[in-house]
Amino acid sequence: MALPSYFEHFGRIEPTDRRQTPLVFAAGKLGSTAWEVLHSDETKRTNFMLAMAAAESMPAMQTGYDFSWIALEAAQSAPDRVVCVDVGGGKGHALKRIMRANPTLPRHRFALEDLPDVLEQAGREDAELDGVQLVPIDFHLEQPIKGALVYHIRRCLHDYSDGEAVLILQRIAAAMARDSKLLVLELVVEDPPTAHQAMTDLMVMSLSGKERTLADWRGIVGRAGLTITRVSTYDGGHSVIECALA
Template structure:
């Protein structure tokens, strides 16, 4: 995890003052809001190329990042927020093979594998989908903790969502990687695929209005994703994003331990 943190987070901030100066943001700096012109692209001298495309240029770099995400998932609980038993299919839905859960940008499948292991009485592997870019999906095939029956699908979440009407679409540690305008684009594609009863589950930290000492970990993560032009958000911030994408916030599922323990923002189509 240290290698990934150093490569993608610490290194781009070595020359952050130079970045701000070249962007004409001194002395009135503002948060990075363009993923094609962010601290990471500046550090690699690749403005105009997304941070994720930069990572894909080196298979070892992408591998280290995916391993770091596995460690992140161990540090920040996957379970204990949303009750995935709510996604149990009815007899009619089971007969029709309705997709229960789509893990959008799900990486190697660590999160989906953990959910299936805990909720195997309600979720079936064959009605769950793991989506990510081709290179990452290939890595998922080596994940022995992810059942082979899970449908693995190459997908770019900036394009039309191909799985229509699933019971739920989950994104963990995805939305915080992107600025607001980009998030609205991602969420709009999901909204277009959702059925009236579909749920959108955004599993990210939900910041309190004001951070304190108990929120040190999430403050570090907020600093980290700023290298990509991303940010952590408050409940109001998530509500605003959902509204712009034609969705509405239903509730925030939380576990004890503050923002760093993780949360799940549940959304649905506007009613």
């Protein structure tokens, strides 16, 4: 357990620098990000992606949110408009659920964004992603797909500090059209948090991330030039936070 040594070294403050996280400190890789450490080891990277896919099948991770409205709104849009961009979507486990809820929409109108090696593996191994746009990104930089109907980001922002999360949201907001929607799928922590919520908060702290209350989410969304239009909360606090341009 490296946390005592980490806080002895940096002081008892909230980790906010993604290149000086408890995880990279424990790995002896200060100056790297957790994802650079992870992707430098093929076995660790593969195991991480398998773990994320397995987590998607757990009942506690399912929100029950109905994505079928996307097809209804897409019918009012230009036929070449991208209908859903899954930002940082890994191997597409969440995007595939959205596509299944909208079977009338062709796959080329969906886009999966992640690091190049993740997308290469996903495209090679999963026929269900045939036809889907596979777009390599660094979501700290410019969002390459402009004016999509829906941008979707699931359980990514909790891996980052408030400042980093605001930057990621700003990149998406800059690409949105006036009628675009952003769906943020994250935990909305109670005050005080449940034991499980506190545990996950400690877990993502190792990446310089944090779980957030609804007030926290309103704060970072607002700083990014967005506004929350609806929040759907399910078991354990797992939520879909719908956002639009402010």
